[in-house]
Structure formats: structure tokens, C-alpha cells
Amino acid sequence: MGRDAGKVLALLEVLAEFAFVVLVATLAVLLKTIDTRGFLASVAVGMAIIYGGGVSWFAIVAAFFVLGVAVTFYRYGYKKKLGGAQEKGGARNWPNILANGGMASLFSIGEILHPWPGFSALFLGAVSTSAADTAATELGLLSRSRPRLLTRPSSFVQPGSSGGVTPRGFGGAALACLVIGGLAFALRTVPGAGLAASAGLGVVGVCVFGGVAGSVGDSLMGAVVQRKGRCPVCLKPTEALRHCGEGTVVERGVPFVENNVVNAAATVVGGVAALALALAVRLV
Ligand SMILES: [Zn+2]
Numbered sequence: 326m327g328r329d330a331g332k333v334l335a336l337l338e339v340l341a342e343f344a345f346v347v348l349v350a351t352l353a354v355l356l357k358t359i360d361t362r363g364f365l366a367s368v369a370v371g372m373a374i375i376y377g378g379g380v381s382w383f384a385i386v387a388a389f390f391v392l393g394v395a396v397t398f399y400r401y402g403y404k405k406k407l408g409g410a411q412e413k414g415g416a417r418n419w420p421n422i423l424a425n426g427g428m429a430s431l432f433s434i435g436e437i438l439h440p441w442p443g444f445s446a447l448f449l450g451a452v453s454t455s456a457a458d459t460a461a462t463e464l465g466l467l468s469r470s471r472p473r474l475l476t477r478p479s480s481f482v483q484p485g486s487s488g489g490v491t492p493r494g495f496g497g498a499a500l501a502c503l504v505i506g507g508l509a510f511a512l513r514t515v516p517g518a519g520l521a522a523s524a525g526l527g528v529v530g531v532c533v534f535g536g537v538a539g540s541v542g543d544s545l546m547g548a549v550v551q552r553k554g555r556c557p558v559c560l561k562p563t564e565a566l567r568h569c570g571e572g573t574v575v576e577r578g579v580p581f582v583e584n585n586v587v588n589a590a591a592t593v594v595g596g597v598a599a600l601a602l603a604l605a606v607r608l609v
Contacts, residue, residue: 339376342372343372349367350364350371357416358416359418360419362418363416366426367422370430371386373430373431374386374430377432378436381513381514382433382514385505385512386429386452389425389456392501392504393455393460396459396460396464396497397463400467404463404466404467407484423589424584424588424589425459425589427592428589429448429452429592432444432451435447442609443600445609446531446535446600446608447597447599447600448514448596449505449509449515449531450531450532450535450539450600451593453501453506453539453595454542454591455588455592456504456505457497457539458543460498460500461501462494465484465485465489465490465497466485467493471491472484472491472494473491474489474490475548476544476549477548487547487587488548488549489544499536501536502533502536506529507529509528509529510525514528515603515609528608530602534598534599534602535599535600538598539592539595540591542591543594546582546587546591547587549578550579550582551579551583551587552575554575555574556568556569556574557572557573558570562576565583
């Protein structure tokens with residue numbers, strides 16, 4: 326009887342988590358921040374994270390999402406005029422969602438299969454990278470100075486091109502990591518890191534270090550391996566796979582390595598960097 330009651334409770338908990346994730350994703354669709362296939366990807370990512378890491382991990386991913394929407398809409402009209410704004414009013418599609426949340430959900434699944442404090446550091450590093458990259462891209466578009474290539478700082482690139490960096494973008498990235506780090510400390514996402522000030526500093530430091538390392542990795546990969554092409558219709562250089570309704574022609578970089586692939590790889594870099602620092606300061 327006792328064991329059956331336990332099973333029923335566990336089932337109810339999963340159902341409640343599912344209902345909550347569906348509710349949040351439905352809100353995101355209604356606010357036009359994700360499209361319909363993005364809804365399915367968000368529910369999958371959200372379920373893996375809430376089931377594996379609990380409500381605190383889910384809250385951190387939700388905070389990243391809100392931050393992403395906020396920086397996307399910040400001076401959207403101006404960014405649109407520049408030509409660097411997100412398409413479709415900034416609504417994220419399923420590849421965007423998997424690129425930003427895929428690794429975070431794999432770390433959560435890791436936590437289900439084999440609980441280990443290191444997974445929370447990997448998770449925080451991955452989410453900090455996504456938050457930093459989104460803030461850097463969106464705020465970097467508003468930079469007064471032209472972006473420089475991280476790999477060759479003497480050369481300038483078009484605002485919005487991968488591999489380009491600006492002081493404002495860098496500041497945005499650091500701020501985004503501080504938000505994720507502060508929340509991770511408040512919610513005690515890293516088990517073992519109690520309320521001591523030093524532990525708090527450690528958690529925030531892990532997020533900033535992971536997010537900045539991931540963003541630098543993102544810019545390096547964006548400059549070196551990311552696919553760069555040209556639209557066969559309007560002849561503009563573009564990083565997109567399609568432009569003016571036609572497939573674009575590759576000119577530089579690795580053909581399948583488009584922006585979402587680079588973003589996903591950067592979350593691995595950020596996660597591993599965060600884990601390395603967490604291990605070094607004995608946080609996990
Ligand atoms: Zn075109």
C-alpha cells in the first residue's frame with residue numbers, strides 16, 4: 326500500500342511538471358516568442374530539465390528565455406533597420422531551441438542516469454553560454470563602434486556577423502552571466518554550495534567563467550569554421566541556409582556548420598569550462 330501510494334505520488338509529480346512545462350511553452354507561443362515546432366522542442370527540453378534537475382534548473386532556463394526575449398525586443402525597430410534583427414519578430418524555431426537547450430537537457434538526463442554535482446556545473450556553463458551569446462549578439466548590434474573579428478582584431482566586420490565582437494556585446498554577455506549566476510546562487514542550483522558568501526561567489530564565478538569561455542569559443546568557431554555563403558538571388562553575403570526563398574551558396578567555412586551548430590558546440594565549451602572551474606575551487 327505504502328509503495329503504491331509512493332508510485333502514485335511520483336506519477337502525479339511528473340504529470341504536474343508536464344502540465345507546468347506545457348503551460349509555460351503555450352504562453353511562449355501565445356507571446357509569439359516560439360513557433361509551433363519550437364513548442365514541441367521546448368516541451369521536450371523543458372521536461373528533460375525539470376525532470377532531471379528539478380524546478381530550480383527549469384527556473385534558470387526560463388530566466389535565460391525571458392532574458393533572450395527581452396534583449397531581442399530591446400530596440401527591435403532599430404536593429405531591423407540595420408538588417409541584423411532576428412527574423413519573424415524574433416520567434417525562435419526548433420533548431421534555435423535545440424541549439425540553446427539541447428546540451429542543457431543532455432546534462433539533466435545525465436543527472437537522472439547518474440546523479441553527480443558536476444552536472445549542475447556543466448548545466449550552468451551551458452545555459453550561461455546561451456544567455457551570454459544571445460545578449461552579446463543582440464546588444465552588440467546596438468554598438469556604436471563597428472564589430473572587430475576576435476581572431477583578427479585589426480579587421481572590422483558587418484554588425485551581426487559571427488566572429489565579430491564589440492565592447493557593448495561583451496558587457497551584455499558578462500551581465501547575462503551575472504544574472505544566471507545570481508539566480509543559481511539564490512536557488513542553490515549547485516548542491517553543496519550553501520549560503521556562505523564564498524560559495525555564492527563560487528557559483529557566480531563558475532557561471533561568468535563558463536559563459537565567457539563559451540562565448541569566446543562561439544566567436545572563434547563563428548570566425549573560423551562557420552559556414553559563410555552568398556544568396557544566389559540578391560547576391561548579398563549571408564550566414565543563413567536560405568535567403569530570398571533560395572538555398573545559399575557556400576563560400577567559406579564548413580558547409581553543415583551553420584549558426585545553430587556553432588551555438589550548440591559553444592554550450593559544450595562553456596559547460597566544460599564551468600565544470601573545470603567548479604572542480605578547481607572544490608565547489609563540486
Ligand atoms: Zn537574398
